[in-house]
Every structure is written in C-alpha cells, then in structure tokens.
Amino acid sequence: MGMLKEFRDFIARGNVMDMAVGIIMGAAFTAIVTSLVDDLVNPLIGFFVGGIDFSDQVIRFGEGENAATFRYGNFINAVIKFAIVAWVVFLLVKGVNKIKEAALADVEEPEPEEPDAPSQEQLLTEIRDILKRDAEPAGEGG
Template sequence: MVMIKEFREFIARGNVMDLAVGIIIGAAFTAIVTSLVNDLINPLIGLVIGGMDFSAMQIAIGEGDHQATFRYGAFLTAVINFLIIAWVVFLLIKGINKVQNIAKRDDPDEGKDVQEVTAPTQEELLVEIRDILKTDVETIRARP
C-alpha cells in the first residue's frame, strides 16, 4: 500500500504531468518531421542524385536464408529526421532564452539586492530598553 501511495504522489507532481504533455507533443511533432523528410526532402534529394527512391536504398549481403539487407536509405532518413528535430529544438530554446532575457531587462526589481528585514527578538528589545533606561538614569544623576 505504501508503494501505491508513493506512486500516486509521484504521478500527481506537476513536473510529471509536464513531461507527459511534452512526450505527447513530441510524438506529434515527430510525425510532422517524418512526413517532411519522407514527402518533401527525400524526393528533392532523390531528384538531385538522379531520381532514386531514397528510402529504397539498400545493400544485400549473402544469399538465400542467410541474406542480410542493410537499408542505409532508411538510416539516412532517420539521421535527417534527427537533424531537423535537433534544429527545431535549438531554435525553440534560443527563442525561449531571448524572451527570458527581455523579461529580465524589463523587470525593475531584477538585480537589486533585497535585504530581508527581520524583527528584533524579545531579548534584543529588552537589552535595548535596559540600555536606554541605564543612560537615562545616568543622565539624571549627572545633573546638579
């Protein structure tokens, strides 16, 4: 039961929910990038290299039941997908950093040293009162 309670608390944390949303959006974004690469970029590359179907590029080694097929076209497609996703993430992070820098510049309290004001303790107040009374008594005694 303790394990279930801990798991429930873990799932209910805000950062886990943010992570779940990120994964869902990432999966949708991956589908868009895959379509971009397969439907737009690969045909252009195929046009440049002589009309070959980029995804069909492969090398077969061996014969019969022991044949191995290396689909390097699919691998190159995956590399292109990765580079596009990495580029978009880079641009996204760069944009977020720019917005944060603008927000910091516009914040008038940013960079100021804020000193925390604490109330004196009861002992400090009593010592201060004692010192004031002591000074007053000495002043009264010193009068002619």
Template structure:
C-alpha cells in the first residue's frame, strides 16, 4: 500500500493540483483584500458610505439574537465574481497560447503536383513509341 501511495504522489498531475490549490489559496487572500480594502470603499463612495459587511437583519434581542448577515453574502458574491473573471481571463489566455503553439507546430502538408492530363499522357506515350520504333 505504501508503494501505491508513493506512485500516486509521484504522478505529475497530483503535484500540479497541489500547486494550484496553494496558489488558489494565496490568490483568494489577495482577492479578499481587494474587495474589502478597495472595492467596498469605492462602492461605499458611490452609495453614500454604505459598508456591506455591517448590513444584517437581527432576529430577536440581546446577545443570543440570530443575525442574518446579508452584507457578508454580498461581499462573498463580489469576491466570487472577481475570482471567476480572473480565472476566465487565465483560461482564455492559456487557450490562446495553445492555439498559437498548435499553429506553429502544424505545418502545411506539401502540395502534390497536379496529375498530367489525358492529352499529356497520350503525347508522352506517342513520343516513347516513336523513340522505340526509330532505327538506332
């Protein structure tokens, strides 16, 4: 079982996936900062200082009251849209690079010469027959 685990870990796609997850976590931290520190203040500027994270509906009173934190949900949607947009741009860029690489690799096949016409073939046969019949 240990050998199977080593084989599994040694596969290239497992390492690629691990790197992707780590980069995704780091990217999520950057997007969170972008939304919380830059996007939300800009939205607040246009909406009169509204901070979405403080928006909530409280059910009940006191310390044990339930809170419906819809402002945090709005922030999460903004973060998702930013991440989705960046991933879209990355995939689009990778696809474009693959297309460019395929265009470079794919060389046009050499064009075969056109086949001779019937008249040309008959003329060649005639000439060959004349050469064979000619006295040497």
C-alpha cells in the first residue's frame, strides 16, 4: 500500500501535472509547426528560390530498390521547423518573464522602516540627564 501512496503523491504534485500539460501542448504545437513549415514556409521559400520543394530534394547512391537515398531536403525542413519552434519558445519564455516581472512589481515588498532618529528635544534631554548624573557626588543617587 505504501508504494501506491507514494505514486499517488508523485502524480498529485503540481510540477508533474504542469509537465504533462506541457508535453500535450508540445505535441499539439508540433502539428501546427509542421503545417506552418510544409504549407506556408516551404512554398514561400520555394517561390523565392525558383520553385524548389525541399522535401523532394535527394541524392541517390546507386540504382534500383537497394539504392541509398540521402534526403537532405527533409533535413532542411527539420532545421526550418526547429528554428521556428525555437523562436516561438523564445518569445513565449520572454513573454512569461515579462508577466512575472510585472506581477512581482505589483507585489513590491515593503521596505523595512528605519527607526526614526531621535528629535532634538530627546537628544537634549538625554544630554541633560547624563550631565546631571555625572555632576552628582558619588554618595548621592542611586
């Protein structure tokens, strides 16, 4: 029973749930990025470089069914997808950091108050009391 309790506690932690949500969102985001690259970016790049579709770019070594195929076009697509994902993640992190900074600025910690300096009257009273004490003969007072 102890193992099940530990497992339940592990799953119930907030950071595990956040990670699960992040993985699910990442999978959904991958589909969006794939469509963005395949359906929008590649045709746009292809237009500017003379109609080249990167996914079809290959170098064949040999002939027939057993020929080795070097699909550098798919690699170019993967690099483009990575660059887009990296850029979007950078923007998301930057945005989240701005939101955090704004939230922290709103909750400004109160600065500890410095004790007020004694007034002139308090200082003069203390000096008078010290002078009186020092002026008293040793036998008096007490």
